[in-house]
Amino acid sequence: MIAMKKQGEWLIGTIPDEVDGLGIGSLLREHWKWPKKQVHLLFQHKEVWLEGNPAAQHVKVAAGQEIKVRACAPEPFGLDPSPEKLQVLYEDDHLLIVNKPAGMLLHPTEKFHKKTLDHLVAGHFERTGVAARVRHVHRLDQETSGVVMYAKHALASALLDEHLRERKIKRHYIAYVHGRLSKERGTISEPIGKDRFYSNRRRVTPTGDAAVTHYRVTERFETATKLECELETGRTHQIRVHLSYVGFPLIGDTLYGGKEMFVKRQALHAAILRFSHPFGMETLEVSAALPPDLQQLESRLRHSPMQG
Numbered sequence: 001m002i003a004m005k006k007q008g009e010w011l012i013g014t015i016p017d018e019v020d021g022l023g024i025g026s027l028l029r030e031h032w033k034w035p036k037k038q039v040h041l042l043f044q045h046k047e048v049w050l051e052g053n054p055a056a057q058h059v060k061v062a063a064g065q066e067i068k069v070r071a072c073a074p075e076p077f078g079l080d081p082s083p084e085k086l087q088v089l090y091e092d093d094h095l096l097i098v099n100k101p102a103g104m105l106l107h108p109t110e111k112f113h114k115k116t117l118d119h120l121v122a123g124h125f126e127r128t129g130v131a132a133r134v135r136h137v138h139r140l141d142q143e144t145s146g147v148v149m150y151a152k153h154a155l156a157s158a159l160l161d162e163h164l165r166e167r168k169i170k171r172h173y174i175a176y177v178h179g180r181l182s183k184e185r186g187t188i189s190e191p192i193g194k195d196r197f198y199s200n201r202r203r204v205t206p207t208g209d210a211a212v213t214h215y216r217v218t219e220r221f222e223t224a225t226k227l228e229c230e231l232e233t234g235r236t237h238q239i240r241v242h243l244s245y246v247g248f249p250l251i252g253d254t255l256y257g258g259k260e261m262f263v264k265r266q267a268l269h270a271a272i273l274r275f276s277h278p279f280g281m282e283t284l285e286v287s288a289a290l291p292p293d294l295q296q297l298e299s300r301l302r303h304s305p306m307q308g
Contacts, residue, residue, distance in 0.1 A: 001032050003280040006093035009072045011155075011279070017063040024048065024067075025057030035158045042069060071155040074131035079108065081123035082115055088124070090286045094156040094279050095149060096121065099288040102145040102265050106136060121150055138164060138171070138234060143252075146173070146270025147288045159278035164234065170274040173229040173239055174290060175215075176267035176297060177248040178258060181225045185216040188242040192235040201255060202237045204245045211235045213242045221301040224251060228271075239268060251297065263297045 004013035019027055025043065028034040041047075046054040047070035050061065061067070087099040098121065100106065105116040118134045125132060135157040137149040149169075151157035163169050193208025195201035202208075212232035219226040225248065229239050237256070243249060244256035252258055253266035274285045290298070 001279065004067075004069075006072055009070050009074070011069045011071050011093075013067050013279075015061045015063055015065045015067055019061060020063040021060050023057065024050065024055050024059050024061050027061055033159070033162065034155065035162070038155060038158060042071070045070075047071075069155075072132070072153045075133045075154075077122040077125060078133045079119055079122055080114060081126040082119040083123055084115065084120055086117070086120040086124055087288075089147060089288060090284070094152055095160075095277075096124070096152060097147060097149050097273065097286045098124075100140055100145060100148050100270075102143050102291065102293065105142050106139050106148065117148060125152075137161065138169070140270055141237065141240075141266070141268075143265035144268045144270060145288070145291050145294075147171075147273045147286055148270070149273060149275075156278055160275075163275060163278065167232055168276060170272075171231045171234075171270060172272035172274070173231070174218075174269045174271045174294070175227045175229050175239060175243065176251045176263075176294070176301070177225050177227060177243055178251055179223065179225065179248045180220050181215075181217055181227070181248060183217070185214070188213045188215070188246055190242060190245060192238060192241050202235065202241050204241060209233075209235055211238050211242065213239055215243075219298075224301050226298065226301075240266060262300045263293055265293070267294060267297055269294055 002013045002016055004011040019031055028039045029036055043057050048055050049068040051065050089099055090097040100117050107118045108116050121134050130152055132152050135151045137151055137160045140146060140148055151160055189212045190204040191206060191208035192202050192211040193205040195203045210233060214230040215227045217225055218228050231238060240250055240253055240256050249257040251267040252260055252263045254260060269290055272285060272287045276283050
């Protein structure tokens with residue numbers, strides 16, 4: 001992939017030496033891994049240009065040529081913008097990465113929900129002149145804080161969705177659990193599916209979807225443990241279900257066997273997002289600092305034993 005910059009509705013870049021002589025259709029589909037359906041539509045609408053002219057799929061590219069793709073046509077946000085500010089961790093022409101506070105829904109699940117993270121992102125887009133639909137790349141539970149990525153146009157969204165499916169986007173969480181884990185690190189590989197008795201719960205079940213969570217102990221307290229968890233898959237409630245299943249539920253996670261001690265929500269924070277930029281060569285790492293309630297929890301765990 002090459003670095004491409006946004007200019008109005010167009011993405012603009014320069015053909016690199018290593019793809020000299022490739023057909024431009026093959027370049028986009030096979031070499032750069034752009035979604036075949038979107039590539040087809042771009043050529044159909046004459047929205048792929050070389051050196052200032054519309055290009056057919058069979059046209060061969062030459063190193064140093066300018067390539068332009070109309071990938072950023074204006075779109076409605078898809079929901080009402082909120083005037084409330086959000087904490088931006090990273091932003092460029094293609095991506096927006098923000099820090100979600102605990103207690104905020106990521107997207108509306110009912111019509112009356114008007115203050116979700118998606119609404120705040122729509123407000124940010126409105127204030128900064130971004131005419132794009134709000135597209136989150138991955139999700140966090142309502143009571144989980146931390147890093148969330150948004151795509152600023154459909155092509156970026158499609159590429160990042162594929163990166164997520166291919167497990168190229170690495171997500172690291174900080175978790176505080178009841179009990180002292182003896183192993184320094186481990187992997188929980190158990191399928192997760194819906195709980196047929198409780199619609200809002202998930203459970204480990206042989207008929208569920210494959211789910212893999214890696215964990216590493218970073219600190220032990222008297223009756224609790226601080227972990228760093230990395231998701232290899234992204235099932236609903238995955239970390240919560242897996243840690244509860246092995247007997248170490250998250251502090252505060254009453255849905256999965258945890259107790260409300262020192263914190264009034266599950267003690268889980270999405271701390272780091274590491275990924276390759278979809279329109280550039282660099283690998284990026286974006287982090288969100290531990291929020292005050294979990295800082296306070298950690299301090300109390302260090303200085304006083306948990307009761308019960």
